[in-house]
Amino acid sequence: xxxxxxxxxxxxxxxxxxxxxxxxxxxxxxxxxxxxxxxxxxxxxxxxxxxxxxxxxxxxxxxxxxxxxxxxxxxxxxxxxxxxxxxxxxxxxxxxxxxxxxxxxxxxxxxxxxxxxxxxxxxxxxxxxxxxxxxx
Numbered sequence: 001x002x003x004x005x006x007x008x009x010x011x012x013x014x015x016x017x018x019x020x021x022x023x024x025x026x027x028x029x030x031x032x033x034x035x036x037x038x039x040x041x042x043x044x045x046x047x048x049x050x051x052x053x054x055x056x057x058x059x060x061x062x063x064x065x066x067x068x069x070x071x072x073x074x075x076x077x078x079x080x081x082x083x084x085x086x087x088x089x090x091x092x093x094x095x096x097x098x099x100x101x102x103x104x105x106x107x108x109x110x111x112x113x114x115x116x117x118x119x120x121x122x123x124x125x126x127x128x129x130x131x132x133x134x135x136x
Contacts, residue, residue: 034065034112035093039084044092048116049076055098056116066113073098073105 036043036059046058054068055076069076076082076098083099086092097106116122 028063028112030112030114032112033094034110035091036065038090039086039092039096040090044084047082048119049079050116050122052076055082056113057092058115064113064115066109066111067094067096067098067107068109070106070108073100074103075101076105 036057043060044057045060045062048056048058050056050066052069052073054066057065057067059065079100084092085097085099085104087095087097089095092110094107094110096110097104099105117125
């Protein structure tokens with residue numbers, strides 16, 4: 001009886017695993033809450049600061065995520081390295097944080113994102129937006 005039950009369960013789960021295998025062809029949704037598994041084992045590849053308000057993080061598959069910080073994070077815009085604090089879990093998600101120069105900067109959200117523009121282009125766009133706002 002037990003082998004029949006195991007085969008029945010396998011037969012039920014097989015279509016689900018085939019559907020999961022087809023998902024890589026589907027484009028990735030942007031702005032959806034996400035997580036990175038095992039950040040302590042090299043799954044975080046790169047990061048890019050967004051001023052002192054947020055941070056883009058790249059995983060090993062070259063997918064980008066954006067973490068909004070709870071408040072001001074000193075020196076984030078100038079650091080060469082960050083530490084990741086997951087509070088003992090094996091996932092980096094909206095409950096995580098980064099450590100910058102001894103300061104813990106917690107996340108309020110952690111969502112999928114597009115690759116950020118290069119820093120010079122972001123600064124130029126912000127400067128132009130500020131000029132346009134002052135002109136109005």
